[in-house]
Amino acid sequence: MSHAKQVIAVSDISTKVREIETAYRNYLDVFRIPEDHRIVVNYSAGKDSTATLAVANALFGRRVQAVMADTDNEHELTIDFARTIHEQIGCHPVQVVKRIYSEADFARRRAYMKKNWSKKQAIRMGAYRGVIMPSLARADTAFGRVWQKTAKRWGIDFETALDAALSVMHPSGNSFLDAALLHGKFPMLRDRFCTDELKIQIAYDAAIRPMLDEGEVVVQWSGVRGDESSKRAGYDRFAVDMRDEGYLYNFLPIHQWTAADVFALHRYLGIKPNPLYLQGASRVGCMNCVLCNKEEISETAARWPEHIEKHRQWEMKVRLASRWVHWMSTGTVSQAWVNSIIGFREITHRRGETVKVRRLLGDVPRLYGLDTEVQHLDWSGFYGPRGGMGAPSVPEVVEWARTGRGGKVYDLVKASLNTATCSSRYGLCE
Ligand code: SF4
Structure with a gap:
């Protein structure tokens, strides 16, 4: 100058x-x-x-x-x-x-999970609205047996999904990871806890x-x-x-x-x-921010790979803390089981009253526009959905970020981040 x-x-x-x-x-x-x-x-x-x-x-x-x-x-x-x-x-x-x-925070969460993950639960929002999630505390049900294939694929040895979740539900010594474990997911655009x-x-x-x-x-x-x-x-x-x-x-x-x-x-x-x-x-603060753009991810992978590895390790734990990921991990393996349930469970409202209506959907149902056969999750991903992938892991996101392709996606992500990233009025996140 x-x-x-x-x-x-x-x-x-x-x-x-x-x-x-x-x-x-x-x-x-x-x-x-x-x-x-x-x-x-x-x-x-x-x-x-x-x-x-x-x-x-x-x-x-x-x-x-x-x-x-x-x-x-x-x-x-x-x-x-x-x-x-x-x-x-x-x-x-x-x-x-x-x-x-604290340990008390985790004890409360463990008690909640033991009580609620043992029960069936109706999904109230999104594509699976009305579907009943099974107990995650039993090994002797159709879901419990299918979940054992998940455990094998993930390289873990637990009887039930609940046991796997409880194993990580203790203070880790890292506040960001602890927050994600207690929430059962990583922060995202509309839930920046x-x-x-x-x-x-x-x-x-x-x-x-x-x-x-x-x-x-x-x-x-x-x-x-x-x-x-x-x-x-x-x-x-x-x-x-x-x-x-x-x-x-x-x-x-x-x-x-x-x-x-x-x-x-x-x-x-x-x-x-x-x-x-x-x-x-171009931005300092969290390395990385869950909302950072494609460019920053590839930059971090090249310059500070230890932070990418840190997030990969976190993902291995956080997926165990997510009821949704356990259920969705059974994916196409359990579609027959999902289909059998959605065939007669749908909640509708009539004159302000909630009524359950039996509805048979045939062999290959579509869930509010989504093809059930492609629904399969293995991760509560640190970076959320990226590059057309629903729930990619950190290595998959890094691969995507390294490619020259997807420029259009990058521009869109970048544009949305310009208006949405860390926009707290307190300016605590850069
Ligand atoms: S920079 Fe802010 S929004 Fe991004 S991960 Fe950190 S605390 Fe969360």
Whole structure:
């Protein structure tokens, strides 16, 4: 970059930082927030939260505390960066917190599974709505005998699917994996429990709630930028946080900034960004995010294969914790058994009443448009459905990500991620 360009960037940045100060002081007046309030910066070790922390520190110094939630799915360089960023910025050290799932959490889940997986259960949604799932606790039923073929294919030795599930239902020592085990699946676009439990809730419980309990008024600063997605663009720059109305507020200081502005601020203040950016990462934080795009998957497979292997090992455990995968793993082997059930089980509603109607479907039924013969799952996949595969394993997704084919799919995935990935207003996931 030329010297002239750098001078322009520096000038712009100081103006932008002054704009943040003026706007913030105006919000303090409008919302009648006391001058001695506390500022908590949601920190992810990415460029945006680093810029936010640097600005907060430059304007309000020792009143600022940053908090980072470690999901146990982060790259080690990201955690190192968070633990040392205060040396570059001159702020308080970042408070790194982690959600820990206890043996009591798992005991509750085991008790639930023992009680409910032993019973038959009607599927209430989706293509199999109305189908009755059998007991997963018996070895002497048609399903139990078919499931033994699953156990053989998976290389495990248990009498029943429930026994297999209970074997992994203990704290693993890794919070991300524990969350997936307790939910019986990995997080996905419409069920991002990782963000909720491993980031937002623990940051609140460990860092913000103690301040509120002491009677402090707290403003959270988050490095959310509007140009990253339409959802992010729609957030108010300053808002009351309803988790503690009147005492907790949210501020998005760099909402109108671009990525170039953020890096210009790094240069302006002499801050070196997270080294993962220099190694080719376009996003830092979870390695990988369950929602990351094809490009990031192939990048991680090439540069940090140990993280791909980590997810492969997690998948081996999480599939055992999924009632759905156990049932669907019997796949085409058990189609005759599924057909015999769907032939006379269908729930319909009539004048507000639920009635069961006997309906015979013939030899090759179609389940609400899906061909039963292709329904066969072996995985609760870390990356969810990809490349036209319903429930692929990590190695299958990596293979797909490496291929040059599927460019159309990539564009669609990328486009959807631009609007959907980690769009929490707290900016805890980059
Ligand atoms: S970065 Fe992705 S995987 Fe990690 S907590 Fe956020 S949504 Fe979940």
